[in-house]
Amino acid sequence: MSEKKLPIWEVFIQPKTGASFQHAGNVHATDKEMALQNARELYTRRQEGTCIWVVKTENIVSSSPEDQASFFDPADDKVYRYPAFFKVSKKAKGL
Amino acid sequence: MSADNEIIFQEKIDAGLKIEPKDWMPDKYRKHLIRQISQHAHSEIIGMQPEGNWITRAPSLRAKMVLIAKVQDEAGHGLYLYSATETLGITRNELIKQLQTGKAKYSSIFNYPTLSWADMGAIGWLVDGAAIVNQQSLRRTSYGPYSRAMIRICKEESFHQRQGYEIMSKMSNGTPEQQEMAQDSLNRWWWPALMMFGPHDSDSAHTSNAMKWKIKRGTNDDLRQLFVDRTVKQADLIGLEIPDPDLKWNPESKHYDFGEIDWEEFWEVVNGNGFCNKERINNHTNAHTEGNWVREAALAYAEKTQNGDLK
Numbered sequence: 001m002s003e004k005k006l007p008i009w010e011v012f013i014q015p016k017t018g019a020s021f022q023h024a025g026n027v028h029a030t031d032k033e034m035a036l037q038n039a040r041e042l043y044t045r046r047q048e049g050t051c052i053w054v055v056k057t058e059n060i061v062s063s064s065p066e067d068q069a070s071f072f073d074p075a076d077d078k079v080y081r082y083p084a085f086f087k088v089s090k091k092a093k094g095l
Numbered sequence: 096m097s098a099d100n101e102i103i104f105q106e107k108i109d110a111g112l113k114i115e116p117k118d119w120m121p122d123k124y125r126k127h128l129i130r131q132i133s134q135h136a137h138s139e140i141i142g143m144q145p146e147g148n149w150i151t152r153a154p155s156l157r158a159k160m161v162l163i164a165k166v167q168d169e170a171g172h173g174l175y176l177y178s179a180t181e182t183l184g185i186t187r188n189e190l191i192k193q194l195q196t197g198k199a200k201y202s203s204i205f206n207y208p209t210l211s212w213a214d215m216g217a218i219g220w221l222v223d224g225a226a227i228v229n230q231q232s233l234r235r236t237s238y239g240p241y242s243r244a245m246i247r248i249c250k251e252e253s254f255h256q257r258q259g260y261e262i263m264s265k266m267s268n269g270t271p272e273q274q275e276m277a278q279d280s281l282n283r284w285w286w287p288a289l290m291m292f293g294p295h296d297s298d299s300a301h302t303s304n305a306m307k308w309k310i311k312r313g314t315n316d317d318l319r320q321l322f323v324d325r326t327v328k329q330a331d332l333i334g335l336e337i338p339d340p341d342l343k344w345n346p347e348s349k350h351y352d353f354g355e356i357d358w359e360e361f362w363e364v365v366n367g368n369g370f371c372n373k374e375r376i377n378n379h380t381n382a383h384t385e386g387n388w389v390r391e392a393a394l395a396y397a398e399k400t401q402n403g404d405l406k
Binding site: 003006008028030031045 | 394
């Protein structure tokens with residue numbers, strides 16, 4: 001008997017109110033309701049979250065590790081984006 | 096090109112960096128991981144059966160709720176690990192087929208029968224105890240998804256071991272019949288638990304590459320020794336005796352020396368001749384086949400709702 005593949009959904013959990021959602025893993029499910037329920041059973045059996053996002057894996061776009069150097073190159077030479085770049089008198093408070 | 100890749104790959108491993116699914120990796124590394132992680136996943140799933148056997152006969156409501164929660168955790172652990180395996184380019188259906196046709200193995204310990212309630216204690220205490228030693232070491236494995244699954248599993252697993260130890264300690268402080276049951280259970284599970292760590296390092300076909308690539312972070316014999324050292328004291332504390340006449344403290348090595356494992360029995364069970372090998376796989380195959388209509392119906396429902404035929 002040949003079997004159809006169930007779609008895969010990536011699961012993101014917000015650990016507490018106000019926090020950023022974090023990737024937890026994935027689940028197999030046929031639709032979004034089932035994906036949410038499976039994610040709850042699989043990743044929050046011990047109150048690990050206050051909210052769950054699920055998104056079909058095929059809808060996620062990722063940069064590729066081979067291109068890491070060139071892809072992030074624009075951020076490489078801009079030290080002036082960090083506060084330590086600027087020399088300021090120690091007498092100036094609250095900066 | 097491939098030679099360069101291999102050098103970069105090994106440099107990453109040596110520097111303690113994790114390998115992620117999209118990174119280049121040697122074919123043998125990928126194959127080793129698929130074999131090891133799926134074997135681990137199958138063990139969690141098949142491991143539900145010996146314990147599931149006692150859910151309806153748990154001695155109290157509390158014991159029953161705890162056991163159900165534990166078995167549900169095992170299912171979860173299996174799923175974390177299947178997910179990690181799938182990142183290596185193999186489908187869940189293919190993995191399940193490998194299990195059911197015997198191409199993939201699972202831990203032989205689950206081919207032993209669970210004869211009394213004390214076995215729920217011995218499994219939690221010894222089998223989960225041995226698994227924890229292995230899993231704690233694997234949190235530092237070089238493959239990112241495997242490592243993350245292990246971290247999650249370890250967080251959940253220590254409740255399992257405490258649950259088992261609680262049963263053993265209650266029974267060994269109970270009536271003479273209960274004490275006898277606890278000791279009998281330890282007698283039956285002790286050696287299979289030691290076998291869980293696999294063959295001696297000198298006889299293990301997979302150890303050398305696995306260590307070089309940091310897939311495994313401790314050798315079979317080292318991890319087994321760690322488990323023995325931990326467990327002997329726990330047995331003493333609840334008045335149970337480890338069934339090994341050669342077991343004794345070695346003040347020089349600061350470890351317990353222990354007797355030789357019956358490797359003939361180990362290979363017999365690995366090769367399919369244990370008490371429950373056939374039953375375990377038959378149960379899995381039947382449950383999977385009987386559940387097929389549910390998956391088909393759910394897929395059909397999803398298609399119809401997406402097309403707007405429903406709602």
